[in-house]
Amino acid sequence: MREVAARAGVSAKTVSRVFNDDPHVLPETRALVERVMRELNYVPNVLATTFRSGRTSVIGVAVPDIVDPFFAAIARAVEKVAREQGMSTIVTSVGDDPDDERPTLESLLSRQLSGLVVAPVGTDHSWLKRWQEHTPIVCVDRAPIGLTADTFTEDDATGAYLATQHLIEHGHRCIAYLGDAIHLSTETKRLGGWRRALTEAGLVGHDDLVAVHASDxxxxxxxxxxxxxxxxxxxxIFSANARCTMALVHVLRDDPLALVSFGDFPMADILTPSITVIDQDPARIGTLAAERVLARLQDPTAELERVNVIDVALVERDSCRVS
Structure with missing residues (x-):
């Protein structure tokens, strides 16, 4: 930067302003500095910038599985918002084992991120408080445990209620619940929504109709x-998440049951039968989460709504009509 400034006859601060597209730089000065930048093939020293600011221009994204269509859509949305702000993203898979969460997140946070968007999988997140003091942490899909943080989740209970009620309206009186990690807040609320719909219809959600740990x-x-x-x-069957549903598609191929899935996924609409789903809009969740990171960077003490519940909607296709 000093070399560019010396050759252009301006201050290093002016060079920085030109690189960062400061609108207050005179057009002729901007043109001169940009020409010298090209001549010297100037790029900013990201490491030096990190030392000065105490953080990198990077948003971390940690989700259980980056191959999962739902979490992949969240990561893409965060990346889009970050790119528009001249920032980068680091995306990592945490996995499903709660014991793996802390070492994975601490490794990511040790890179002095600008912020972290995370879908929690553990059972205690109080240890994140010390990181939260200087790094905006936004949770998506699931609420953290033991930590007050900005959170963007779906209306899990209502979605499960709508899905189960829809199957009841199609004449079903014995409806199973298929899920995965029952300790997560998402599954707890979806199980509650399933039970409420059955109870209101005068039906009973027996425990033997609840099948969990269906991960593949x-x-x-x-x-x-x-x-x-x-x-x-x-x-x-009410399937509590898209990953369970994708496995169900294989299992039920030759002997189908009526089905509603919490969560859409690629090709769900062209399968035979096409899958009725509760649509979560993960792209919106990712966008809102990234925007919240930026808002916290700008004003860490701003009075913003901590817990944000995103509406879901039933998308009817054919699988609910199987008899």
Missing amino acids: VATTRAAVEQLRSLDDPPTA
Whole structure:
């Protein structure tokens, strides 16, 4: 920067202003400095900038699985907002094991991020308080435990209620719940929504109709076999997340049951039958989360709504009509 300033006959501060597109630089000065930058092939020293500001121009994104369509859409939305602000993103998978969460997040946070967008998987996030003092942390999809943080979640209980009620309206009286990590706030609320819809319809959500830990095709097949073996087997399934549903598509291919999924996924609309879903709009969640990181960077003490619940909507297709 000093070399550019010396050759252009301006201050280093002026060079910085030109590079950062400060509108208060005179047009002729801007043209001169930009010409010298090109001649010297100038790029900013990101490491030096980090030392001066105490943080990198990077937003971290930590989700359970970056291949999961829902979390991939969140990460893409964060990346889009960051790119528009001249920032980068680092995306990592935390996995499903709560014990892996802390070392993964601490490794990410040690890079002096500008902010972190995270979908929590653990059972205690109080340890994040010391990081939160200087790094904006925004949670998506799931609420943190033991930590007050900006959070953007879906209306899980209402979505599960709508899905189950929809199956009831199609004549089903024995509806199973298929989920994964039942300790997560998302699944707890969705299980509650499933039970409420059944109770209001005068039906009973027996515990043997609740199948959890269905995380892949093998575990989902075992869960479905267990459900089918009941004296009064279910005629329909409410699937608590898209990953469970994608496994269910394989398991139910030759012997389908009526189905509604919490969460859409690619090609769900062209399968046979096409999958009725509760649409979550993960792109909006990611956008709002990234924008909240930027807002906290600008004013860490701003009085903003901490807990934000995003509406969901039922998208009816064919799988709810299977009989």
